[in-house]
Amino acid sequence: MTELEKRQQQIVDEFSIFTDWMDKYEYLIELGKELAPMPDTDKTEENLIKGCQSQVWLTAAYKDGTVVFNADSDAIITKGIIALLIKVLSGLKPADIVSADLHFIDEIGLHENLSPTRSNGLVSMIKQIKMYAVAFASE
Amino acid sequence: MAFDVSKIRADFPILSQTVNGHRFVYFDNAATTQKPLPVINKITEIYTQCNANVHRGVHYMSNKATEAMEDARKTVQNFINAESEREIIFTRGATESINLVAATFGRQFLEEGDEVIVSEMEHHSNIVPWQLLESQNKAKVVKWAFDDRGELNLAELEELITDRTKLLTICYVSNTLGTINPVEQIIEIAHSHNVPVLVDASQAIQHFTIDVQQLDCDFLVFSGHKIYAPTGIGILYGKEQWLNQLPPYQGGGEMIETVSFSGTTFNKLPYKFEAGTPNYAGAIALGEALRYVSGIGLDNISKYENQLLEYATDKLQTISELRQIGTAERRASVLSFVADCAHPFDIGTILDKMGIAVRTGTHCTEPIMQHFGISGTVRASFAFYNEMEEIDILSDGLKRAIKMFK
Numbered sequence: 001m002t003e004l005e006k007r008q009q010q011i012v013d014e015f016s017i018f019t020d021w022m023d024k025y026e027y028l029i030e031l032g033k034e035l036a037p038m039p040d041t042d043k044t045e046e047n048l049i050k051g052c053q054s055q056v057w058l059t060a061a062y063k064d065g066t067v068v069f070n071a072d073s074d075a076i077i078t079k080g081i082i083a084l085l086i087k088v089l090s091g092l093k094p095a096d097i098v099s100a101d102l103h104f105i106d107e108i109g110l111h112e113n114l115s116p117t118r119s120n121g122l123v124s125m126i127k128q129i130k131m132y133a134v135a136f137a138s139e
Numbered sequence: 140m141a142f143d144v145s146k147i148r149a150d151f152p153i154l155s156q157t158v159n160g161h162r163f164v165y166f167d168n169a170a171t172t173q174k175p176l177p178v179i180n181k182i183t184e185i186y187t188q189c190n191a192n193v194h195r196g197v198h199y200m201s202n203k204a205t206e207a208m209e210d211a212r213k214t215v216q217n218f219i220n221a222e223s224e225r226e227i228i229f230t231r232g233a234t235e236s237i238n239l240v241a242a243t244f245g246r247q248f249l250e251e252g253d254e255v256i257v258s259e260m261e262h263h264s265n266i267v268p269w270q271l272l273e274s275q276n277k278a279k280v281v282k283w284a285f286d287d288r289g290e291l292n293l294a295e296l297e298e299l300i301t302d303r304t305k306l307l308t309i310c311y312v313s314n315t316l317g318t319i320n321p322v323e324q325i326i327e328i329a330h331s332h333n334v335p336v337l338v339d340a341s342q343a344i345q346h347f348t349i350d351v352q353q354l355d356c357d358f359l360v361f362s363g364h365k366i367y368a369p370t371g372i373g374i375l376y377g378k379e380q381w382l383n384q385l386p387p388y389q390g391g392g393e394m395i396e397t398v399s400f401s402g403t404t405f406n407k408l409p410y411k412f413e414a415g416t417p418n419y420a421g422a423i424a425l426g427e428a429l430r431y432v433s434g435i436g437l438d439n440i441s442k443y444e445n446q447l448l449e450y451a452t453d454k455l456q457t458i459s460e461l462r463q464i465g466t467a468e469r470r471a472s473v474l475s476f477v478a479d480c481a482h483p484f485d486i487g488t489i490l491d492k493m494g495i496a497v498r499t500g501t502h503c504t505e506p507i508m509q510h511f512g513i514s515g516t517v518r519a520s521f522a523f524y525n526e527m528e529e530i531d532i533l534s535d536g537l538k539r540a541i542k543m544f545k
Binding site: 021022025026029053054055074075076077078 | 159481482483484485488489492499500501514515543544
């Protein structure tokens with residue numbers, strides 16, 4: 001099992017204990033609150049991914065052949081989902097990030113948050129994560 | 140007539156649905172309203188019994204459709220008490236109505252250095268068309284700011300009007316703050332300086348009686364879908380003397396009298412502004428929606444909706460984590476609020492899980508958000524088919540959501 005698959009499976013397992021949406025969202029909120037806040041100096045226009053409603057900031061650094069992501073949002077649920085994405089993708093090799101199939105999102109029942117019609121910036125965020133990976137892959 | 144909500148709800152099939160396993164509570168009426176059976180049935184009737192392209196048809200079906208559309212125009216005329224049906228232009232919606240006035244009024248009357256006064260609480264659709272004129276050096280947009288309650292100051296208006304002011308544009312009711320603006324007084328002040336006034340009645344037309352002759356407004360716009368009619372149909376009312384002075388907006392069929400390559404002459408009102416095949420099905424259905432509303436009575440609707448708003452305002456004030464945005468003395472059907480512990484998007488997401496539809500975000504009024512220094516609000520907006528009980532559901536839902544975020 002690849003590192004990516006291992007990480008996705010772990011999240012799916014964590015979510016499998018929740019029986020109703022309430023628990024799931026409470027967990028997401030918790031994850032959102034736990035995610036280390038991004039320094040204000042990183043919350044620049046340049047790092048801003050424009051969703052319609054909640055703002056999402058993303059930074060990426062290339063370290064020892066892997067990409068380390070950091071992100072933040074002014075909405076807690078959005079931040080919780082970002083925390084999941086970071087858990088899954090941060091620290092992987094650029095090539096693995098570019099080709100990543102993020103099936104865990106469907107499996108934990110959060111696909112509605114990531115449908116392109118949802119104006120929460122997350123779809124653009126995944127796109128941006130992959131763009132960074134593409135850029136670093138060519139380095 | 141006694142006001143029977145359960146009887147009214149039976150006219151709106153969508154309201155009996157469940158969403159996410161819960162009773163569907165629809166509090167997004169300021170965005171669009173649900174449709175009653177008479178309107179839905181009318182659309183079916185049009186396409187099963189009277190569909191043909193309108194105007195200039197020699198055949199039976201075309202005449203029938205034309206008569207129905209022109210009958211709808213008269214219904215609109217009576218609904219807002221316009222002097223003549225020639226003053227009623229069918230458009231795609233309030234947005235197109237405003238763009239029509241901005242483009243044609245701008246072409247005819249505005250020159251560099253002229254000014255258009257726009258209130259700070261306008262919907263983007265009543266700001267951007269004027270800014271487009273500004274970008275063509277056609278006029279400067281002058282902001283009329285509101286105070287922290289969400290009220291406009293009439294004395295400030297007197298100071299904003301200069302000899303270069305050519306038009307004032309104002310919403311009757313704010314879609315975000317709920318403020319009912321004193322448009323009658325505003326129009327009186329503007330007219331005393333010979334400044335014509337456009338009233339955006341998109342959030343007013345469905346809530347209380349509007350009489351354009353009594354208001355003496357020069358233009359008034361609204362969208363059909365906010366008053367229980369289908370989407371894609373709207374109204375521009377303009378005083379005949381103004382509409383006659385404005386050049387055509389779009390060119391095409393219907394709006395012409397004669398066409399030749401040596402020159403074209405234009406049709407008379409209202410057709411001059413209705414290029415192309417009109418949305419006659421939408422127009423006819425709008426007529427039906429207005430008849431439905433008149434049947435219940437706007438005075439009854441106002442009275443009941445005010446009770447809903449008052450009950451909701453009181454109820455939400457008991458939740459200490461919430462702060463109401465827009466506390467004007469006179470408000471209609473809109474309740475906006477924020478919480479320190481959560482983003483509006485967070486609250487809206489949790490409420491949705493409980494089957495409650497509210498709108499979150501800037502509501503196409505970013506200047507209002509800038510005024511209050513917030514990124515958005517949660518907005519609950521009510522219609523006469525809502526019940527007090529649903530406000531209890533909202534209140535309980537909010538308490539539950541806040542508990543999750545605190």
